Amino acid sequence: MIHALAHVQSQNIGDGTNVWQFCVILKEAKIGNNCNINCQVLIENNVTIGNNVTIKPGVQIWDGITIEDDVFIGPNATFTNDLFPKSKNKDFKLEETLIKKGASIGANATILAGITIGENALIGAGSVVTKNVPANEIWVGNPAKFLKKNTND
Template identity: 40%
Template sequence: MKDKDAFVHPTALVETQDLGEGTSVWAYAHVMAGARVGRNCNIGDHCFVESGAVIGDNVTLKNGNMVWEGVTLEDEVFVGPHVFFTNDRYPRSRRGGSPDMPPIEKTCWLVPTRVKRGASLGAGVTAVAGVTVGEYALVAAGAVVTKDVAPHALVKGSPARWHRWVCRCGHPLDFTQSVATCSECGLRFEKKGQGITLL
């Protein structure tokens, strides 16, 4: 049910009945029926959220984002301006069929993409269909994500590659040994296998 405490700008179009308490939808944004948007989210100007997209609590969508069916943004995700999600690896225009192309079922082309809790995507990131961005990962502006991103990883470039580890607060971690303490918030992490864990 659409929460009466949500704010919807007069120029926004919100068709979903699943808009959480405290969420704000700003100018010229469109949230389709069947999209799910959690509590305390901020959906910026000119955003589009398609039916079947799932947005958790405390998510920030900066201006100009398109969140398609099959995309899940977990709680506390930050999406910078003009991030590009995709949901089809081999797109074609005609889904209903034509004399030279038979109909294609959604199950044959829809590829889920997930951005996990606390992760951030910088401005202009492209996330190819089917990737998972791990918890508290940070994807640098303009990166092209073609494969899964590990939790707490900072990735950058095209294609996006691991650069270093980051804290839950987003600041870089300096692993001079097997343990690092965040200089910003004081959380401590340990290298474990191919990743890091909170101590």
């Protein structure tokens, strides 16, 4: 289901995926099956999203971001794809970010460019992730630090 008030250019959206109002999805984006793309989400071109992914309102998925299957992205989570952003930057260097299978990112978390978040990792709400997060760990804070193992599979 694609809401009538969404602007979806991509033809690469899997079966059973819902795209809600006021979303913008650019032409080259790839989105898997059974995803829920909530209202007010922007997805750029060089993006791959797996199956069974939930993206809550107010999230922008920039070029260079890959989200694997069964990932949850909380409301207003923020991603970056440039470590040194500035307007009209002729030296822009795209940094790729990978969110691995089963990871969860809490509301208002910030994920810096070039980060990998491991399988089944959990990022606490409001955390600022500045380095890679191993699989099956919970990280919280600013900057985000290891809290404990994630035993909820």
